[in-house]
Amino acid sequence: MKYTFIYLAIFTSTMVVYFTLLSLQESPTSNILGEWKEISWEYEKLDSILQKDNSFDYMVTDHIKEQISENLIIHKAETWKFTDNETLEMQGSETQKSLHWTLKGRGNILQIDGADLMEHYEIQELSSDRMVLHFNFDMQVRGIVKMTFEKINT
């Protein structure tokens, strides 16, 4: 009886502490809401000997960016607006798209779908004012591109 009480007490207190702490944290779903502006595209990892060269510029040029994103859903998007009805408005100088977004895993995967396409981006960092996304590419060289965003509107 004594041990049953100890087990129940440990279980209950763990649950209370756990859900209290969880309720104090901002969920990635609410953190991502708002309007984000792309500020940079960089090579995060490259499957190439280029990496060993210290003079290699990790910033992705506009031309390469154009080529990498050509077949992607995010092509030519400069600002991304996440709304709470899971709609993602993407705006560029010449384009405007309305897509569907959702988070997967533990909030570390951003799934974007629309126009018969579905893409997944890995969320590396997500705070109230900064978001870093990674995605794999396989063009010319294999690697990971790091996209950094800054929040412009909540």
Added chain:
Amino acid sequence: MISNNQTRTVKENIQLGALTAFSAGMVNVISVIIFFAFTSNVTGHYAILAQEISHGNWYQALVVFGWIGLFFLGNFTSNLIVINFRKEKAYLAHSIPIVLEILCLLVVGTYIQFYYKETLLETELMVSAMLFAMGIQNGLTATISNSAVKTTHLTGLTTDLGILASLFTKKENRENPHLRNKWKLLLAIMSSYLAGGISAGYIYLNIAYNVFYIVCVFLVIVIGYDFYRLKMRSLLQRKQPYYRKIIKSQAPQLSNH
């Protein structure tokens, strides 16, 4: 397969290990495809927990901690049921955890089929249910096989396989039936887990969330096989005196003493 835990044969362990590892492999791959989270890979979750803590991502760290906790709770629950009911009815005590596991997987499969809106909260809850189910299964198989079978513990399994492979470089070990049987069991679990994962990945393209129902069928086979065997045995004992005489020494496995 599950009714006996005192004098288990290698065949029983291989049957149990292969079938449950196959279903664990299927569940793991399906969860990665649908939810982008592993459900029978707790070592990986510990690594992710450490990574999220070091990055200061407390929400994600708490979610992963909760998942690990549910796997723990699954093991706790199945063993609690077994140790409390085994003396009276071994078969029932071993079947209840599998029934619980089937219920968890049915809930997940049905929810995905009819209600899933792909929100993060739903994803987290579905993964939680699957980790609880995998915990139940792993705890049960480990308990009834006296820790010989652990269907989702591939790190330990690969370690044991590596150790056994090196032991087999000596002739006396190659001729040791205990080591040879262990090798067979581990290979059966490893290949079944892999086969389950591959087939789940392959058939998901055609039947989507119905994979969960197929996993449930495999688990029903696990409990149904023993039920059939026990029923047949008691029926034969009652109806055939000659058979009864032959199997006199073989006590029915309805309970363990």
